[in-house]
Amino acid sequence: MPKSSSPSGSRDSATGPAQGTLKRNQACHQCRKRKLKCDAKRPCSTCVRSHNHAVAHAGPDVVLPPFPDCTFDEVKDPGFSSNDTPKSKYEKLENRINELESLLRQKDGESAISSSPPLRTPSGKPMSDGHDIPLPTDEFGLSADMISGSLGAASLFSENAMFASSTEAPLPLHPIGLGLSDTPSMAAYITTGSPGSDTNNSQLIWKQSANLPNPDLLKHLVDVFFASHPHANRLLHRPTFLFTLSLPQTHPKYPRAALLHAICAVASAYTPAVSNPSLQGTRDEIFSSKRRGPSTFAEDQAKFAAEQIDLLTNLGESLLESLQALIVLSWFYWMHARWVEVFIATGRALRSCVPLGISICPPFHSIQHLSRFPSILPLANSALEDELRRNAFYFCYLLDRQQGFANGWAMALDDMDIAQLLPLRGDQFEQGMLVLEQDRQWFHDPHILFAHPDGQTDSFILMVKASIILSKVKNFNLRYKARYFAKDLDYTPTVKAPTQLPSEETMDPRSCPAFIEIDDLVSRFRASFPSDLRHPINGNLVDVNLFTACTIPHMAMIVLHEPHAALQAAGCISATNLLIAARQILTLIYSIWSTSFDLALLDVFISFSWYTCGRIFAKFIQAAYEANRPDQVETLKTELQSVLFALGKMGERIPIAYRYYTMLSAVASQVIRETSQIIPEEPILNDVLFYSSTVPIQHNGGTR
Numbered sequence: 001m002p003k004s005s006s007p008s009g010s011r012d013s014a015t016g017p018a019q020g021t022l023k024r025n026q027a028c029h030q031c032r033k034r035k036l037k038c039d040a041k042r043p044c045s046t047c048v049r050s051h052n053h054a055v056a057h058a059g060p061d062v063v064l065p066p067f068p069d070c071t072f073d074e075v076k077d078p079g080f081s082s083n084d085t086p087k088s089k090y091e092k093l094e095n096r097i098n099e100l101e102s103l104l105r106q107k108d109g110e111s112a113i114s115s116s117p118p119l120r121t122p123s124g125k126p127m128s129d130g131h132d133i134p135l136p137t138d139e140f141g142l143s144a145d146m147i148s149g150s151l152g153a154a155s156l157f158s159e160n161a162m163f164a165s166s167t168e169a170p171l172p173l174h175p176i177g178l179g180l181s182d183t184p185s186m187a188a189y190i191t192t193g194s195p196g197s198d199t200n201n202s203q204l205i206w207k208q209s210a211n212l213p214n215p216d217l218l219k220h221l222v223d224v225f226f227a228s229h230p231h232a233n234r235l236l237h238r239p240t241f242l243f244t245l246s247l248p249q250t251h252p253k254y255p256r257a258a259l260l261h262a263i264c265a266v267a268s269a270y271t272p273a274v275s276n277p278s279l280q281g282t283r284d285e286i287f288s289s290k291r292r293g294p295s296t297f298a299e300d301q302a303k304f305a306a307e308q309i310d311l312l313t314n315l316g317e318s319l320l321e322s323l324q325a326l327i328v329l330s331w332f333y334w335m336h337a338r339w340v341e342v343f344i345a346t347g348r349a350l351r352s353c354v355p356l357g358i359s360i361c362p363p364f365h366s367i368q369h370l371s372r373f374p375s376i377l378p379l380a381n382s383a384l385e386d387e388l389r390r391n392a393f394y395f396c397y398l399l400d401r402q403q404g405f406a407n408g409w410a411m412a413l414d415d416m417d418i419a420q421l422l423p424l425r426g427d428q429f430e431q432g433m434l435v436l437e438q439d440r441q442w443f444h445d446p447h448i449l450f451a452h453p454d455g456q457t458d459s460f461i462l463m464v465k466a467s468i469i470l471s472k473v474k475n476f477n478l479r480y481k482a483r484y485f486a487k488d489l490d491y492t493p494t495v496k497a498p499t500q501l502p503s504e505e506t507m508d509p510r511s512c513p514a515f516i517e518i519d520d521l522v523s524r525f526r527a528s529f530p531s532d533l534r535h536p537i538n539g540n541l542v543d544v545n546l547f548t549a550c551t552i553p554h555m556a557m558i559v560l561h562e563p564h565a566a567l568q569a570a571g572c573i574s575a576t577n578l579l580i581a582a583r584q585i586l587t588l589i590y591s592i593w594s595t596s597f598d599l600a601l602l603d604v605f606i607s608f609s610w611y612t613c614g615r616i617f618a619k620f621i622q623a624a625y626e627a628n629r630p631d632q633v634e635t636l637k638t639e640l641q642s643v644l645f646a647l648g649k650m651g652e653r654i655p656i657a658y659r660y661y662t663m664l665s666a667v668a669s670q671v672i673r674e675t676s677q678i679i680p681e682e683p684i685l686n687d688v689l690f691y692s693s694t695v696p697i698q699h700n701g702g703t704r
Contacts, residue, residue, distance in 0.1 A: 028070045043070030067250055211304045212260055219245070221267040221274070222260075228270035229331070230544040230603050234391050234429065234460060235324060237384060256321045258308030262328035265301040269335060269653055270600070274298070276653075298332070305329050319377060320389060323352055327395050334403050334604050337656040342403055350396040350412040358393040361437075364419035383434035391423055394464055401467040402605040405474060405559065415471055418443050425458045443468075449521060450528045457530060459546035466552035469525055472518050473556045477563070480509055490514040498566065510564055510574070522560060526553040536588070540595045548603045551588060554581040555609050558616060567623035582616040585609060586639055589646045599646065600653040607650055611660035614643035618664075618671045625675035633675055640668055 022040055031038035031046050038044045043051075051068035058064055212218055222245060226232045244253045268274040274297050295303075305325055312322040326349045333342035353359040357375025380386035400412050422441045424433065441448060441456055449465055483491035491514050493507035509515055529549075536546035558581045561574035569575065589610065592599070617640040624632040644664055651658030 025073055028072050030070060040072075042072065043068040211300075212257060213264060217273065218260065218264065221264045221271065224271045224273075225263045225267040228601055229266060230548075230601065231331075231395060234423070234426070235327060235395055237388060237430070237432070239430075240384070256308065256312065256318050256325065258305050258312055258318075258325035259321050259328065261301045261305035261308060262325045262332065265298045265305060265332045266328055266335065268296075268298040268301070269655075298336075302329060302332050305332075316376075319356060320392065323349060323356065323392050323396075324388075326352070327392060327399065330399050330403075331604070334399070335654060335656055337659045343407075343409070346396070346399040346403055347412040350400045353393045353396050354413070354417075356389075358389045358420070359413065359417065360419045361390075361421050382432070384429075384432040387424055387429055387432075390420065391429070393420060394423055398464065398467050401470045401474075402608075405470050405555070405605075406608055408478065410478060411471065411474070415444075415468065415475075422448075422456065422461055422464065425456070426460060449525050452528065452530050452533075454530070457533065459533060459536075459543045459549060462529065462533060462549040463545045463552070466525070466549045466556075469522055469556045470552060472521065473560045476514055476518055477559070480512075480514075483514075484509075484512075498569070508564070515560075519560060522553055522556045526550065537591050537595060540597070542592060542595060542597045544602055547588065547592070548605055551585060551606060551609050554584045555612060557581040558612055562616075567619060568627060578616050579620060582613045582620075583639070585613040586642060589642065593646070599650040600657075602650065604654070604656060607647065607654065607657035607660050610643055610647045610650075610657075611664050614640055614647065614664045615667060617643065618667050621671050621675055637672060637675075640671075644668055 022038065025032075026040050027038035028040070028044050028047060030050075031044060036046050038046055047068040047070035051064075055064055213221070222242070226236075226238050232238075241255065244251075244255055247254050268276065276298070277296055306329060309322050309325050309329065312318050312325075326345060330342055330345040330349055332338075333345055355375070356377050358377070377389070380389060397413075397418070404411055420443045421437060422443060423429070424435055424440075428435060439455070441451070441453070445451070449468065452462070480491055484493075491512050493505075493509055493511045495508045495511035497505050497508040510519075533546060534550075536543045536550050557577050561577045565574035565578050566572045567575045567578075592602075617636050621633055621636045621640065624636060644661070647657055647661040647664060651661040
């Protein structure tokens with residue numbers, strides 16, 4: 001293994017009276033032995049070329065080390081030499097001054113710090129008295145490594161300086177909670193040597209990447225991920241990511257293993273290069289420990305991704321990549337119906353956006369005077385990096401709102417706590433354009449749902465806006481009783497509930513101002529789409545984001561009105577809205593059938609929408625049967641079978657779609673079996689009316 005030297009020592013070897021000529025014994029041991037030219041890099045270029053050649057031509061049974069064997073003479077004393085340049089001398093003096101100042105701060109703080117287990121500093125020396133020497137910080141309490149975005153070992157020990165007061169000296173980092181000294185698995189990732197050393201960083205990255213598939217399969221899965229997943233090209237900037245993937249694994253800019261593992265797990269569903277087990281006969285278990293059968297390639301990669309995400313989080317390194325990996329891992333959990341994991345992962349991802357400072361955007365911040373820095377991420381280095389952070393936040397928001405729409409649990413972050421710009425258009429993001437805030441929309445704009453400026457709207461932005469509709473609907477359903485009990489006037493009904501209302505409410509919730517406002521938003525939102533973004537299918541091309549954005553308003557209408565729908569009551573607006581919304585979703589299904597588009601490439605939320613649509617048809621079949629309307633029963637059965645067929649096609653490759661398919665199949669079988677014969681007797685209600693998808697409904701007419 002090469003021995004690390006200080007960064008200043010590396011610069012000294014590159015500067016001197018004779019450029020390109022090394023001093024005696026400065027070449028590596030291997031080049032001296034082979035009498036080859038050496039550039040004294042660590043590792044040197046000659047050893048790197050030799051190692052690459054050996055790897056490329058190695059036999060199948062030959063085991064080679066992961067990095068070149070390039071060693072140098074150990075420098076025992078990094079003191080001044082006669083050939084030091086003035087610049088290097090000043091740097092050494094500054095380093096020595098910083099070290100002495102740190103020692104003074106350590107001595108002053110010894111009385112306030114209790115003893116703790118020994119921990120190693122970035123230089124590899126044990127800490128004395130259980131705490132580290134704090135690194136120099138700027139006036140904001142941010143360390144130099146944090147500001148520069150370094151991925152070296154020093155960032156682990158400098159993260160505490162981020163929370164230091166701007167008026168006080170940074171406190172030494174206490175090792176409680178890190179557990180590095182008593183965790184053997186964690187110790188394998190901690191390397192000694194100078195902070196930011198290329199060699200140490202290479203070792204760290206290599207150990208993190210030990211469980212990745214072979215390079216050819218990894219490259220294939222990454223290509224499949226970008227080509228197949230509907231959101232891959234928004235979460236990551238494809239040209240930049242592919243360039244970093246082409247670098248050696250020991251390069252500091254090489255993608256973190258956490259993200260690569262998560263990508264491999266998701267992409268495995270879209271390619272035959274990785275064998276996927278049959279979904280037939282699998283059980284729908286909420287808790288993973290109850291699942292049976294051997295682990296698959298995708299499950300193993302997901303497990304490795306989760307471990308690497310925890311590692312990066314504990315180290316405080318590559319936090320944006322760690323969040324991106326958590327988003328991709330959440331996609332995997334949701335795609336595979338891992339209900340517990342997806343709920344925990346999505347909540348963790350969205351809540352992580354708060355300390356990362358990407359849920360808000362200046363100048364919107366707290367008026368409270370804070371001694372801690374509002375974000376643990378340094379400022380973005382470019383407009384592209386700023387947009388990557390913003391897109392990551394919105395994917396966390398979409399995950400929380402869309403997967404959480406199917407349950408009755410509270411969401412991870414309230415809309416009132418979000419003050420962020422909307423994402424850029426896709427073409428602007430790909431070009432890395434800088435668009436000023438005055439030319440963009442804000443999340444908290446009161447007119448955001450109906451104002452769609454030409455230069456600031458595309459299908460992805462419409463999907464984000466549609467998810468705001470989901471958030472409003474779910475918040476109303478969750479908070480109605482609490483707000484009504486608190487005598488909130490917006491949640492106070494003004495009309496008594498009809499006798500046939502399925503709920504036990506004495507007052508009709510549909511008459512309160514909050515419900516009326518949300519109902520109006522849902523009804524008007526779909527009609528507000530720009531003319532060029534109203535049809536998600538153009539010829540044989542399908543805009544997946546726009547398809548989801550067009551489906552969400554109908555889903556919101558179903559969830560908003562289903563608790564209040566009396567299916568056998570004449571003129572029930574809620575029942576009418578349910579059937580219209582279900583048939584609008586079915587119309588989208590028919591439209592995508594007219595293409596050769598692979599249904600497995602749709603957003604995962606679509607599978608839940610289709611299941612809900614089919615369940616509504618099953619309810620109306622039962623109501624029509626009880627009302628002795630055989631013509632309506634047969635029509636609704638045909639519509640239910642259409643939804644079931646589409647869900648089954650999607651479920652051939654997407655596990656969660658298969659789950660919903662089996663659930664809807666059970667519902668359909670029971671309903672069809674119970675309604676196979678019409679009872680020849682007087683109808684229960686003669687005035688039951690089942691609307692077709694072509695009959696216009698007047699929302700202001702009839703009774704609620």
